[in-house]
Every structure is written in C-alpha cells, then in structure tokens.
Amino acid sequence: MNCSDITKKYYRVQKLTHIWCPGCGHGTLMNTVIRAIDKLGLNKDDVVVVSGIGCSSRAPGYMDFNTLHTTHGRALAFATGIKMANPKLHVIVIMGDGDSSAIGGNHLIHAARRNIDITTIVFNNNIYGMTGGQYSPTTPTADFATTAPFGNIDVPFDLCKLAQGAGATFVGRATAYHAPLMQKLIEKGLQNKGFSFIEGLSLCPTYYGRKNKKGNAFNMHSYFKDNCVDLKVVQKNPEKGENKILIGEFFNGPKPEYTESYQVIVDKFKELRRD
Amino acid sequence: MSNKNDNKVLLQNKDWCKGCGVCVGFCPTKTLIIENDKCIIAYPEKCIFCGQCELRCPDNAIWITAGGKENEQ
Numbered sequence: 001m002n003c004s005d006i007t008k009k010y011y012r013v014q015k016l017t018h019i020w021c022p023g024c025g026h027g028t029l030m031n032t033v034i035r036a037i038d039k040l041g042l043n044k045d046d047v048v049v050v051s052g053i054g055c056s057s058r059a060p061g062y063m064d065f066n067t068l069h070t071t072h073g074r075a076l077a078f079a080t081g082i083k084m085a086n087p088k089l090h091v092i093v094i095m096g097d098g099d100s101s102a103i104g105g106n107h108l109i110h111a112a113r114r115n116i117d118i119t120t121i122v123f124n125n126n127i128y129g130m131t132g133g134q135y136s137p138t139t140p141t142a143d144f145a146t147t148a149p150f151g152n153i154d155v156p157f158d159l160c161k162l163a164q165g166a167g168a169t170f171v172g173r174a175t176a177y178h179a180p181l182m183q184k185l186i187e188k189g190l191q192n193k194g195f196s197f198i199e200g201l202s203l204c205p206t207y208y209g210r211k212n213k214k215g216n217a218f219n220m221h222s223y224f225k226d227n228c229v230d231l232k233v234v235q236k237n238p239e240k241g242e243n244k245i246l247i248g249e250f251f252n253g254p255k256p257e258y259t260e261s262y263q264v265i266v267d268k269f270k271e272l273r274r275d
Numbered sequence: 276m277s278n279k280n281d282n283k284v285l286l287q288n289k290d291w292c293k294g295c296g297v298c299v300g301f302c303p304t305k306t307l308i309i310e311n312d313k314c315i316i317a318y319p320e321k322c323i324f325c326g327q328c329e330l331r332c333p334d335n336a337i338w339i340t341a342g343g344k345e346n347e348q
C-alpha cells in the first residue's frame with residue numbers, strides 16, 4: 001500500500017480512504033490517537049478501541065487493534081465490560097459530542113464516577129454530523145443547526161468540567177489544529193490508572209461549518225489556532241484567557257481505580273470460601 | 276556537505292487525497308497546490324520537510340519518508 005510506515009503499521013489500510021468528508025477533523029484527531037499509542041509503544045494486541053455511533057465512531061473501523069463499534073451512546077458500557085473482564089487491556093473509547101453527552105451522558109458520568117481505567121476521547125464537532133447537522137449538547141448558544149434554523153437557545157455543556165465534576169482523574173482538551181498537544185494528552189490519559197477524559201475539538205466543515213459560515217477546513221483550523229489558549233498561559237496572565245477557548249491539561253488527580261477495587265472484593269470472597 | 280534533509284522525500288497517495296486544502300493552507304513554503312480537487316506536490320524543491328502537511332492531513336495522503344527514493348511511486 002502506498003502510505004507511510006506508521007499508517008501501514010496501525011491502520012487497516014485496505015479499508016482506507018475513510019468515509020469522512022474532505023477536511024473533516026476526525027481524521028486528524030484519529031491520527032493523534034495512533035501517534036500516542038505508537039509513542040508509548042503499546043502492544044497492538046493489548047489495545048481495545050470502542051466506539052458508539054456517529055461519524056466519529058467510524059474511527060475504530062480503520063484502526064488495526066481489537067475494535068468494537070457498538071450502539072449510539074453505549075460505548076462506555078461495552079468498554080466497562082471489556083475492562084472488567086480483562087483489566088490488563090488498554091481500553092480506549094472514541095465518541096462524538098452527541099454520542100457522549102446526549103444519549104450517552106449517563107454512561108459518561110457514571111464511568112467517570114467509578115474511575116474505571118478507560119481513556120475516553122471525544123471528537124467534539126459541536127453538531128450531530130452523521131445524521132445531518134442537528135444541534136448537540138455542545139452547540140454554542142445562538143449557533144445554527146438544521147434543528148435550530150433561528151439559532152440555538154440551549155446553553156452548551158463544558159464537557160471537561162462535566163467529566164471532572166463526575167470524577168474523572170485525568171482531564172484535558174486540545175483541538176484538531178493542536179494535534180501535538182492532543183497526542184500528549186492522550187499519552188498521559190493512557191498512562192493514568194483511572195478514568196481519563198480528553199476532549200478533541202474537531203471540525204465538521206459539511207454541517208457545522210456551512211451552517212455557521214465558518215469557511216473551509218483550513219479556515220476552521222485557523223480559528224482554533226487563533227482562538228485557543230493554554231491553561232498554563234492563563235494561570236500566569238488571566239487577561240489572555242478572555243473570550244478564548246481553554247486548552248491544555250486541566251486535571252490530574254489519581255484516586256482508587258475501579259477494577260482494582262473490584263479485585264479486592266473478589267479476593268475477600270475467595271478468602272471467605274477458604275475458611 | 277551533507278544536509279539532514281538529504282535523503283528525505285515527500286510522498287503522497289492521490290487516491291486517498293480528498294483535496295481539502297488543509298496541507299496547502301499550512302505549508303510554509305508553498306510547495307503544494309490544489310489541482311482538479313487533488314493536492315499536487317508542484318514545487319518539491321521548495322519543501323523544507325517541516326511535516327506540517329503530514330501532521331494535519333486528515334486522510335494520511337501525504338507524508339515524509341527518510342528512506343530515500345526506493346519508496347517513491
């Protein structure tokens with residue numbers, strides 16, 4: 001196949017090119033996941049990638065690991081089962097903003113609350129891409145969508161705050177433009193023994209971009225370039241954060257991990273039976 | 276005199292390219308152009324192997340290889 005070595009190593013190249021529209025940010029973000037896995041040198045057979053339904057959830061179909069494409073909003077439920085059955089696996093979940101925070105919002109908060117060792121990556125394009133551009137829980141107020149032709153009246157979730165508030169022990173945000181930061185956050189998320197939540201701001205030129213006159217894919221990348229600022233910068237100079245999108249590592253606070261706590265209970269039962 | 280870029284080559288897979296223009300927009304040396312909805316390496320001599328195109332291409336359709344010419348297609 002005519003492609004780079006890293007593509008050959010980690011992709012099901014016979015399934016490429018992928019289904020996404022020209023310039024879709026999901027492809028760029030998927031590559032950051034691959035580079036993070038490569039950087040950490042994880043054994044491909046020890047990695048499981050699970051998704052729900054949506055454009056973003058098509059990613060695992062192209063990635064050459066153990067992969068599972070499940071039902072809308074339920075990726076974390078399947079991933080929890082996988083992790084409980086074999087805690088040695090590195091379990092990665094890839095979801096869309098609708099997938100993770102609308103239909104799957106309850107799974108998200110409870111997986112975070114349990115601090116189960118799953119690295120959850122949301123490709124947030126602020127819209128339902130796959131079904132034609134309906135607004136999602138992360139569509140900004142007053143933005144347009146097929147279901148908000150006069151502007152969205154909802155207030156969007158801050159997914160990182162939601163995950164952190166629910167109990168995630170590693171939380172960060174980057175964008176498709178900030179691909180090196182995204183890779184770094186995924187590496188750290190994979191190294192965290194607990195629930196890691198990484199939001200990757202993606203771009204959907206086809207629906208969100210067109211409905212909101214954001215220009216082409218290059219313009220949308222440039223928007224991220226010009227309008228994001230790292231938390232570290234804002235901590236030193238708070239005025240630099242005004243009207244900007246915050247990116248960076250937001251939280252890293254280890255707590256007991258769910259499958260380890262569960263093993264303690266299993267061991268107690270075994271002791272009981274021995275007596 | 277040898278240059279660290281001496282045996283680097285910029286390659287592409289046109290079948291995978293969707294002509295989105297992200298690589299063209301971010302290339303600092305204007306090496307790339309879009310023609311008939313595909314990225315074309317129009318001025319390979321200008322390439323400084325910065326990797327911006329490879330980093331940002333959503334379709335893995337352009338990349339740098341250190342392996343010399345034998346990979347070229």
Ligand SMILES: Cc1ncc(C[n+]2csc(CCOP(=O)(O)OP(=O)(O)O)c2C)c(N)n1
Binds near residue numbers: 136
């Ligand atoms: C139970 C169920 N409800 C609704 C749908 C329809 N549906 C498919 S994808 C999707 C939302 C996709 O948006 P998002 O999760 O943000 O991902 P994106 O496509 O934008 O990457 C919906 C509502 C479905 N497949 N299953």
Ligand code: SF4
Binds near residue numbers: 020021025204207208
């Ligand atoms: S509809 Fe949007 S999210 Fe879906 S593939 Fe196209 S650009 Fe990407």
Ligand code: SF4
Binds near residue numbers: 291296297298331332
């Ligand atoms: S970024 Fe990739 S898909 Fe887009 S025009 Fe360049 S090579 Fe083609």
Ligand code: SF4
Binds near residue numbers: 285302304322327
């Ligand atoms: S490696 Fe850099 S200079 Fe060369 S084509 Fe890509 S973006 Fe342009």
